[in-house]
Amino acid sequence: MKDDLQDTHTSGLPGFLGVIDSGISRIESVILAVGVLLMAVNTVANVIGRFVFGESLFFAEEVNRILIVMITFAGIGYAARHGRHIRMSALYDALPTSARRLLMICIAFVTSGTMFFLCYYAFTYMQSIYNTGRVLPTMGIPLYLMYVWVPIGFAVTGIQYLLTGIKNIFSRDVYLSTHVVDGYEETETEV
Amino acid sequence: ANWRYAHEEFEGDVQDVFAHKFKEYVEEHSDNTVQIFRFGELGESDDIMEQTQMGILQFVNQSPGFTGSLIPEAQIFFIPYLLPVDDDDIIDFFRTSKAINEMFPELYAEQGLELLKMYPEGEMVVTADTPVRSPEDFRGKNIRTMTNPLLSETYRAFGATPTPLPWGEVYGGLQTNIIQGQENPIFWIQSGGLYEVSPNLIFTGHGQFTTALMANQDFFNSLSADEQQLVRDASEYAFDYITEYVPGLSDEMLDKILEASPDVTVTRLTEEERQVFMDRAPRVEQRFIDMTGERGEALLEQFKADLEPYQSR
Amino acid sequence: MITYMLATMIILLLLGFPMMIPLIMAALVGFYMTFDGFGQMNIMIQQMMGGIRPTALIAVPMFILAADIMTRGQSANRLINMVMAFIGHIKGGLAVSTAASCTLFGAVSGSTQATVVAVGSPLRPKLLKAGYKDSFTLALIINSSDIAFLIPPSIGMIIYGVISGTSIGELFIAGVGPGLLILAMFSAYCIAYAYIHKVPTEPKSSWKERLIAIKDALWPLGFPVIIVGGIYGGIFSPTEAAAACVLYAVILEFIVFRSLKATDIYRIAKSTGLITAVVFILVAVGNGFSWIISFAQIPQAILGGLGIDQAGPIGVLFAIAIAFFIACMFVDPIVVILVLTPIFAPAIASTGLDPVLVGVLITLMVAIGSATPPFGCDIFTAIAIFKRPYWEVIRGTPPFVFMLVLASVLIIFFPQIALFLRDLAFR
Ligand code: NA
Numbered sequence: 061m062k063d064d065l066q067d068t069h070t071s072g073l074p075g076f077l078g079v080i081d082s083g084i085s086r087i088e089s090v091i092l093a094v095g096v097l098l099m100a101v102n103t104v105a106n107v108i109g110r111f112v113f114g115e116s117l118f119f120a121e122e123v124n125r126i127l128i129v130m131i132t133f134a135g136i137g138y139a140a141r142h143g144r145h146i147r148m149s150a151l152y153d154a155l156p157t158s159a160r161r162l163l164m165i166c167i168a169f170v171t172s173g174t175m176f177f178l179c180y181y182a183f184t185y186m187q188s189i190y191n192t193g194r195v196l197p198t199m200g201i202p203l204y205l206m207y208v209w210v211p212i213g214f215a216v217t218g219i220q221y222l223l224t225g226i227k228n229i230f231s232r233d234v235y236l237s238t239h240v241v242d243g244y245e246e247t248e249t250e251v
Numbered sequence: 252a253n254w255r256y257a258h259e260e261f262e263g264d265v266q267d268v269f270a271h272k273f274k275e276y277v278e279e280h281s282d283n284t285v286q287i288f289r290f291g292e293l294g295e296s297d298d299i300m301e302q303t304q305m306g307i308l309q310f311v312n313q314s315p316g317f318t319g320s321l322i323p324e325a326q327i328f329f330i331p332y333l334l335p336v337d338d339d340d341i342i343d344f345f346r347t348s349k350a351i352n353e354m355f356p357e358l359y360a361e362q363g364l365e366l367l368k369m370y371p372e373g374e375m376v377v378t379a380d381t382p383v384r385s386p387e388d389f390r391g392k393n394i395r396t397m398t399n400p401l402l403s404e405t406y407r408a409f410g411a412t413p414t415p416l417p418w419g420e421v422y423g424g425l426q427t428n429i430i431q432g433q434e435n436p437i438f439w440i441q442s443g444g445l446y447e448v449s450p451n452l453i454f455t456g457h458g459q460f461t462t463a464l465m466a467n468q469d470f471f472n473s474l475s476a477d478e479q480q481l482v483r484d485a486s487e488y489a490f491d492y493i494t495e496y497v498p499g500l501s502d503e504m505l506d507k508i509l510e511a512s513p514d515v516t517v518t519r520l521t522e523e524e525r526q527v528f529m530d531r532a533p534r535v536e537q538r539f540i541d542m543t544g545e546r547g548e549a550l551l552e553q554f555k556a557d558l559e560p561y562q563s564r
Numbered sequence: 565m566i567t568y569m570l571a572t573m574i575i576l577l578l579l580g581f582p583m584m585i586p587l588i589m590a591a592l593v594g595f596y597m598t599f600d601g602f603g604q605m606n607i608m609i610q611q612m613m614g615g616i617r618p619t620a621l622i623a624v625p626m627f628i629l630a631a632d633i634m635t636r637g638q639s640a641n642r643l644i645n646m647v648m649a650f651i652g653h654i655k656g657g658l659a660v661s662t663a664a665s666c667t668l669f670g671a672v673s674g675s676t677q678a679t680v681v682a683v684g685s686p687l688r689p690k691l692l693k694a695g696y697k698d699s700f701t702l703a704l705i706i707n708s709s710d711i712a713f714l715i716p717p718s719i720g721m722i723i724y725g726v727i728s729g730t731s732i733g734e735l736f737i738a739g740v741g742p743g744l745l746i747l748a749m750f751s752a753y754c755i756a757y758a759y760i761h762k763v764p765t766e767p768k769s770s771w772k773e774r775l776i777a778i779k780d781a782l783w784p785l786g787f788p789v790i791i792v793g794g795i796y797g798g799i800f801s802p803t804e805a806a807a808a809c810v811l812y813a814v815i816l817e818f819i820v821f822r823s824l825k826a827t828d829i830y831r832i833a834k835s836t837g838l839i840t841a842v843v844f845i846l847v848a849v850g851n852g853f854s855w856i857i858s859f860a861q862i863p864q865a866i867l868g869g870l871g872i873d874q875a876g877p878i879g880v881l882f883a884i885a886i887a888f889f890i891a892c893m894f895v896d897p898i899v900v901i902l903v904l905t906p907i908f909a910p911a912i913a914s915t916g917l918d919p920v921l922v923g924v925l926i927t928l929m930v931a932i933g934s935a936t937p938p939f940g941c942d943i944f945t946a947i948a949i950f951k952r953p954y955w956e957v958i959r960g961t962p963p964f965v966f967m968l969v970l971a972s973v974l975i976i977f978f979p980q981i982a983l984f985l986r987d988l989a990f991r
Pocket residue numbers: 669670671672673674675711712713714715716717718
């Protein structure tokens with residue numbers, strides 16, 4: 061529960077790539093934190109509104125719908141970066157390091173490919189919503205804007221896994237993400 | 252061919268009965284098969300509509316209230332006291348109305364949908380923790396509504412506090428008094444057991460729960476003339492059945508409810524009491540026009556013209 | 565088609581792919597075979613969006629946020645101290661206190677993992693010092709945390725409620741009976757263990773110490789009042805109760821106890837956002853998966869083939885329990901709820917089983933699964949928190965698993981264990 065991820069956003073990548081990488085990480089973490097705080101404020105205000113003023117905030121539900129998409133899709137990239145996606149590693153853990161590294165390269169590239177695949181369809185889905193001109197019924201905001209995060213989130217996650225795969229090719233340790241080394245010793249500080 | 256048909260209700264509800272009558276006709280008069288998907292099987296109302304627009308489903312039954320984000324004008328059915336209450340009048344109106352049979356198909360066509368049939372599912376009945384006869388009685392009551400701005404406006408105009416809540420929370424919400432009332436056709440009140448926790452039934456006469464069957468237009472246009480006629484005949488066949496079925500169903504369901512619970516009260520507003528609520532309808536009409544502009548206004552005028560014959564009776 | 569889908573899913577799971585990938589790939593196989601290609605992949609995205617749309621899901625991040633604030637603050641410790649002051653001195657009292665603390669903390673927290681951290685961290689050193697074996701200690705902490713899943717609030721119940729359309733308020737109250745039953749079983753085992761292994765008893769607290777402990781715990785005890793009292797008193801919907809908990813947690817830890825600083829809120833919110841995203845991406849892809857199996861009418865085919873329709877209510881309940889139990893041995897609980905609930909939905913509807921009873925049973929199986937090897941998220945949490953090897957962590961679990969399975973069987977034959985309180989509150 062105590063996910064004290066370091067706030068430094070140091071990248072595991074060299075040079076220019078590293079600058080972009082840590083920039084993305086910084087933006088993602090701000091979106092996550094601000095998204096959750098806004099959701100809390102919005103939901104609490106809605107409750108107070110109903111009790112104190114006898115009327116719910118008319119926009120509360122739609123704001124939360126927007127925020128939940130934002131949090132989810134900003135979060136999957138961030139989780140990928142910190143090696144935090146849930147996986148079942150019982151068999152994987154039993155393998156020797158070299159085999160684990162090979163398997164991790166394979167996992168990272170396949171996952172990356174899947175993310176880019178979904179990114180493409182998320183983009184076309186967003187386009188089709190744009191073409192219908194549908195809006196959120198209460199606030200009148202175009203629906204496609206709510207989905208902007210979806211292709212971006214998939215793309216960022218895809219890039220993270222792509223980099224993880226590359227990192228594993230060029231290193232002797234096994235990396236769960238660009239800067240999280242696999243193994244129980246290393247994850248101690250992460251949980 | 253196998254045609255896929257999705258609707259928004261559970262097994263045995265009006266839309267399900269309509270769907271099965273449609274299926275029965277199609278399968279009897281052709282080699283086509285119809286596969287019916289019920290509520291939730293393929294997602295929510297918005298989802299099955301999109302799937303129909305994409306052509307994965309051939310037919311979709313969606314209530315105009317849910318179509319609001321696609322066709323704002325469809326929310327006209329939420330304007331209170333617009334439609335007649337009498338069973339024969341309402342059926343006759345749906346058969347003959349120019350607004351319904353000529354104007355609406357054009358609006359749906361803009362969204363790539365062939366409107367096949369609009370039909371009523373029964374009068375909207377309010378249930379509450381106390382009997383209600385006037386807007387004063389509604390004061391301070393949270394009435395659960397579907398998430399729809401126009402419906403919220405109606406209940407605000409009636410003096411209540413509209414409270415949108417998902418269907419799954421309605422029974423518990425009534426039980427624990429988060430909400431003091433809700434509105435639904437009588438068969439939902441019966442099958443959902445809502446009368447157990449909200450025993451005062453109020454027939455306000457303010458609305459008919461209306462719904463519509465439509466097809467993906469590209470699919471429909473690709474059919475041969477014979478098959479298009481088959482689809483239209485099947486819709487007509489199901490419509491004829493429903494017009495007999497719904498009025499009987501309402502009485503039957505009310506009897507069942509009265510039999511099941513001694514606490515249930517039935518309030519039917521008198522002419523004068525109804526007038527007090529009717530006087531508040533223009534505010535909702537104005538909101539409808541604000542939301543839909545000139546096209547909505549034209550539709551509303553046509554609606555009223557179509558309804559003229561029933562008002563004078 | 566279902567064979568290919570399941571084969572894809574299981575292979576990728578076993579290879580150690582992130583959980584979302586087996587689900588996505590299985591769905592892709594389904595889409596490809598149904599539509600002869602990827603022409604309709606838009607629907608997958610649509611259904612992913614539909615999966616995280618229901619407003620009731622907002623309760624999940626809100627309960628996680630409240631629990632995170634409390635775990636980092638003082639609420640958890642104050643609750644534990646109160647339990648210890650009263651039952652710490654009986655034979656096996658420290659172990660019983662651990663189980664009871666998990667139950668009590670479960671009443672303020674929605675997740676079992678938060679409970680492992682909040683109760684396990686402070687109590688494990690005490691248990692070891694008192695002479696309990698580490699394998700027993702770890703198994704006790706992990707399995708007692710299961711109880712938190714059954715006692716409201718419960719994230720598993722929220723997700724089951726959302727996808728099955730069942731009242732979350734009713735599910736919450738129905739979890740209390742089974743939760744207490746399991747607490748009673750565990751307590752009996754702890755006492756027996758203490759006698760057999762001759763664990764010495766702890767000194768008894770004076771009444772003065774007890775009064776102080778109660779006084780300290782009064783504030784955190786407001787959480788169950790908000791959740792249970794709020795929902796059943798007709799004040800809050802489950803989502804509103806979650807929001808009220810967040811507000812209350814902020815007031816307690818930041819203003820009353822002053823255990824956290826304003827700057828902490830950013831880190832806490834970020835970590836809540838991360839956990840939410842990891843869970844919700846599974847909810848999203850799970851919805852895409854269940855759409856394609858529903859579209860291809862697979863549940864009807866499977867259940868018809870197995871003849872479950874003819875099995876009667878008890879038979880269906882057993883089938884559900886076994887399927888969820890086995891699946892949870894290998895897969896994350898949330899994923900299991902997402903994949904299996906829609907498959908069993910037609911059978912539940914046709915046998916007329918109470919969806920609340922089914923929900924409680926499913927939640928129990930899922931809770932057991934979180935603590936049973938080989939895959940168990942509570943096991944992984946314990947490994948990471950306590951820095952003990954996998955084998956050591958799971959060695960003491962068999963007696964607990966046996967008791968949990970016994971509890972499930974009891975609930976199947978005596979549904980009133982779960983439904984009694986619900987009927988009292990709602991019917
Ligand atoms: Na709990």
